[in-house]
Amino acid sequence: MPTPTFDDSSARGSERAEPQRIEPLDGPGGRADDPSPTSRFVAAVVFALIAAAAAVAAPLIGVVRSVDGSPVGSGAASAALLSVALPVLVAVAAAVGAATRRIEFAAALLAGYGAVALGIALLDVALLSDPIDANRLELFRPLSAAMLDATAGAQILLVGHAASVLAGVAGWSAVHRAGLGDGYGHSVYSEHVGRASAGRVGSLLGALLGAFGVLAAVAAFSSLYRSDDPVVIVTAVVESPVFVAVGSGLVGIAALVVVASALASLSPLVASGAAVGAGLGVLGFAGVGLLAGLSTGARVSAGLGAYLGTAAGIGLLICGAALAPVAAARDRRALQRAQEREVGARGARGVAGPGSTNPGSNKWHAAAGGAGVLAGALFVVGSLLPILETDSGTAVPQILATRVVLVAGFVMILGSVPLLFSEFASAARPFVGLFWLGAVSAAASVLQSVVLAEDVDGVSTGIGALAIIAGVVAAAVTGLLALFAGSAERDDVDTSMDVSTDGVVLGVGLFGAALLAIGLALPLYRGSDVTAATVTEFPWGWDTWGQMVLAVGIVVAALVAARARAARGSVLLAAAAVAGIVHLASWPLTSARATDPVMGPAVLPLVVGIVVLGVAAALSARRADR
Numbered sequence: 001m002p003t004p005t006f007d008d009s010s011a012r013g014s015e016r017a018e019p020q021r022i023e024p025l026d027g028p029g030g031r032a033d034d035p036s037p038t039s040r041f042v043a044a045v046v047f048a049l050i051a052a053a054a055a056v057a058a059p060l061i062g063v064v065r066s067v068d069g070s071p072v073g074s075g076a077a078s079a080a081l082l083s084v085a086l087p088v089l090v091a092v093a094a095a096v097g098a099a100t101r102r103i104e105f106a107a108a109l110l111a112g113y114g115a116v117a118l119g120i121a122l123l124d125v126a127l128l129s130d131p132i133d134a135n136r137l138e139l140f141r142p143l144s145a146a147m148l149d150a151t152a153g154a155q156i157l158l159v160g161h162a163a164s165v166l167a168g169v170a171g172w173s174a175v176h177r178a179g180l181g182d183g184y185g186h187s188v189y190s191e192h193v194g195r196a197s198a199g200r201v202g203s204l205l206g207a208l209l210g211a212f213g214v215l216a217a218v219a220a221f222s223s224l225y226r227s228d229d230p231v232v233i234v235t236a237v238v239e240s241p242v243f244v245a246v247g248s249g250l251v252g253i254a255a256l257v258v259v260a261s262a263l264a265s266l267s268p269l270v271a272s273g274a275a276v277g278a279g280l281g282v283l284g285f286a287g288v289g290l291l292a293g294l295s296t297g298a299r300v301s302a303g304l305g306a307y308l309g310t311a312a313g314i315g316l317l318i319c320g321a322a323l324a325p326v327a328a329a330r331d332r333r334a335l336q337r338a339q340e341r342e343v344g345a346r347g348a349r350g351v352a353g354p355g356s357t358n359p360g361s362n363k364w365h366a367a368a369g370g371a372g373v374l375a376g377a378l379f380v381v382g383s384l385l386p387i388l389e390t391d392s393g394t395a396v397p398q399i400l401a402t403r404v405v406l407v408a409g410f411v412m413i414l415g416s417v418p419l420l421f422s423e424f425a426s427a428a429r430p431f432v433g434l435f436w437l438g439a440v441s442a443a444a445s446v447l448q449s450v451v452l453a454e455d456v457d458g459v460s461t462g463i464g465a466l467a468i469i470a471g472v473v474a475a476a477v478t479g480l481l482a483l484f485a486g487s488a489e490r491d492d493v494d495t496s497m498d499v500s501t502d503g504v505v506l507g508v509g510l511f512g513a514a515l516l517a518i519g520l521a522l523p524l525y526r527g528s529d530v531t532a533a534t535v536t537e538f539p540w541g542w543d544t545w546g547q548m549v550l551a552v553g554i555v556v557a558a559l560v561a562a563r564a565r566a567a568r569g570s571v572l573l574a575a576a577a578v579a580g581i582v583h584l585a586s587w588p589l590t591s592a593r594a595t596d597p598v599m600g601p602a603v604l605p606l607v608v609g610i611v612v613l614g615v616a617a618a619l620s621a622r623r624a625d626r
Contacts, residue, residue: 037177040170041103044110045094047167051117052091054160055084061153063139064131070146079138079292086284087164090277094167104184105273105324107174108265112258112277114168119220119250120285121161126243127154133233133241135225137292137300142231168277175270185266196423197271198263200327205319206263209275212315213259216282217410219312220252222305224289229299237305238384238403245384251285252410253380254278257373257417259316264421268327275320282313364485365425368478372416372432375474379409379439382467387450391458399453400590401445401543405468407589408442408582411435415575416478419485426489430564430572433482436475437553438579443468443475444546445533445586451542502569502620506562509573509616513558515609516580517551522602524587527594532586532602550579558616566620573617580610 059080066072090113097106126134131148142148178184185193198206220237227234237248258278262271286309293302383402415431418424450465523532533543540548554576561569584606591597 037103037107037174037181040177041098041107041174044107044167044170044174045091045098047163047170048087048091048094048110051160051163051167052088054156054163055087058153058157058160059084059139061156062151063127063136063154063157064148065151067147067149070144072148073141073143073297075137075139075141076292076295078295079288079290082291083138083284083288086280087160090164090280094171102269103174104178104267104269107171107178108262108270108273109277109280110167110171111175112168112262112274112279113281114165114171114277115254115258116251116278116281116285117161117164117168119247119252119254120281121158121165122243122247122250123285124154124158124161125247126241127157129243130241132231134244135232135234137225137232137296138288141296141300145231178270179266185268195266196263196421197265197268197323197327199423200268200330201271201323202326202330205322205326208315209259209263209319209323212312212319213256213278214414215308216255216259216278216286216312216316217252219282219286219305219309220248220255221406222308223303224286224306224309225293225300226303227300232300234303238406242385246381249380249384249406251282253377253413255282255312255316256410256414260414260417261421262320262323264418264423268324271327272320272323275316275323277320279313279316279320282309282316285313286310287313361485361488362422362425364481364488365419365422365429368429368432368481368485369416369419369425371474371478371481372419372436373413375436375439375471375478376409376412376414376416378467378471378474379405379412379443382464382471383409383446385464385467386462387446387464387468388453389460389462397449397453397456397459398593399446399449400593401442401449401586402464403589404442404582404586405439405446407585408439409471411578411582412439412475412478419482425485427567427571429482429485429489430568431575431578432478433486434553434557434572434575435579436479436482437550438575438582439475440472441546441550441579442582442586443472445543445590447472448533448542501562503562505569505616505620506559508612508619509558509561510555512573512609512612512616513555513576515605515612516554516576519580519602519604519606519609520547520551520554520583522605523600524584524602524606525591525594525597525600527591527597529595530593532590532594532600534602547583550583554579558613561616561620564620566622570617570621573613573620577610577613577617580606580613584610 059075064072090109094106094110097103097109124134124136127136128150131150131154132142132145185195223234223237225232225234237245239245240248255278258274262274262278265271265274286306290302290306290310293300293306383406387399387402388397412432412435415428415435418428419432446465446468450461453459454461521535523534525532531537533541533547535544535548537544557572557576561572563569564572584603587599587603
């Protein structure tokens with residue numbers, strides 16, 4: 001690799017000489033330890049083309065046929081056209097990226113689209129197991145309750161989804177290879193080299209992209225259709241067949257993970273491609289559902305999930321397309337401002353920022369983040385799978401507490417993903433360090449229901465309960481790893497001076513924590529036949545013990561936050577408030593298990609405690625950081 005050279009006259013004529021990008025060599029003289037991503041990208045493009053061909057062929061062949069020969073209604077033409085156009089568009093974009101040498105953007109686009117396609121693939125497995133309940137109204141509409149069989153078209157459709165997933169894996173691998181090369185994440189402003197895209201595009205665009213990612217996740221757990229047709233049965237996502245429920249959940253999780261990864265990426269081009277790919281994937285899920293719901297005919301219409309998901313997909317597309325040009329424009333403006341500063345400002349740029357960490361803490365952060373994502377995924381998947389299994393003919397008891405576990409699992413994933421990226425790890429670590437207790441508390445309510453249900457003859461533990469138990473173990477490991485990461489962070493902090501306790505933050509935080517602890521000890525609701533978990537009923541069940549452990553953790557967090565660094569204390573108190581919100585959500589989500597439920601005495605202290613903890617977090621953030 002040639003040695004970079006600079007023009008001395010240009011260096012003397014400016015405040016400082018900016019590093020120039022050196023294009024990588026294509027010949028045999030290139031670096032042996034920096035292999036080209038081209039071969040992996042070519043494989044990704046081939047898989048994308050296979051996916052596009054399968055998407056075109058499947059509707060032409062047809063995906064189902066009636067067992068008794070009765071007719072099957074055709075699908076919504078406009079929705080079918082969109083479902084075919086999106087994989088074709090992705091393949092064309094990848095091919096254009098290959099032709100124009102925009103490998104980073106095109107590979108990231110395939111990775112983002114492939115991540116969402118994994119959930120869609122699971123959704124379409126229902127075409128093989130139970131076609132009539134798959135509700136693929138863009139492909140066919142059942143006209144009667146007659147049994148349907150999948151055809152070769154359904155198998156081709158699944159092959160196409162699998163090819164999209166493989167294209168995403170190969171695209172992600174190509175991005176990883178590209179990240180090893182010279183000039184990855186290049187910026188004309190040297191201070192932005194190696195900085196996450198979230199910092200390079202500004203808080204407004206970053207927040208918008210994150211909001212659309214969250215909206216996509218919400219849409220994935222909302223029904224795409226509303227139906228008054230007795231043949232087209234639409235249920236809540238959590239009550240849908242396993243493949244439909246789990247597939248929808250993976251669509252939401254994938255959108256969140258892709259958006260978080262895009263914001264943490266060092267290359268705005270990669271961030272842009274990933275966000276655009278995720279947007280196209282979400283449109284393939286919700287946009288197709290919206291068109292099908294609007295045009296499939298009488299007694300069926302588009303549901304809330306279709307509208308929210310379409311808005312999220314379009315938002316991800318627009319924000320993703322704007323990421324790279326916005327980052328480039330901000331880089332140029334930053335360079336111009338830097339060249340206009342006084343020479344004395346140069347030294348200030350050499351000071352490490354608050355987000356810098358040593359390699360040891362980075363490893364602990366990554367380990368805690370991986371364990372947290374695993375715990376959240378186990379909670380989400382477990383809440384969608386059967387919690388109990390029964391003998392033939394025995395009705396399966398409905399456990400509404402799984403809804404709270406679903407929410408807690410999503411929050412756990414959202415809080416853990418930033419730990420995988422050093423740019424955000426230190427700031428996110430206190431959140432995960434506390435919220436794992438909130439997730440375990442939510443899971444304890446399900447485990448208590450399992451314990452009670454197993455006393456009934458013919459009822460045994462299901463795979464969903466086992467997944468939630470595994471999630472509890474993973475969450476506990478996450479908490480321990482977050483503790484180790486916090487200890488490693490202290491190596492970067494000057495502890496030679498005595499650390500004082502902020503009296504105002506301590507007082508307000510303890511007051512809010514005490515209110516939250518009272519709310520956790522009292523019942524959220526009462527009914528004529530059952531009461532929510534409370535410390536006044538003995539012996540305590542798993543749900544009560546979980547709430548009490550969370551209460552103790554929140555009180556300890558308030559004590560620690562008053563002596564912690566300002567930003568860390570603020571995040572810790574915010575995590576306590578979020579844990580309270582998740583517990584408070586149990587009231588609307590699970591109160592249906594009681595007959596004639598009424599609000600319990602826990603609601604008022606919980607609401608006030610959440611507000612007070614929010615105020616304490618704001619007060620902590622206003623302190624001078626230590």
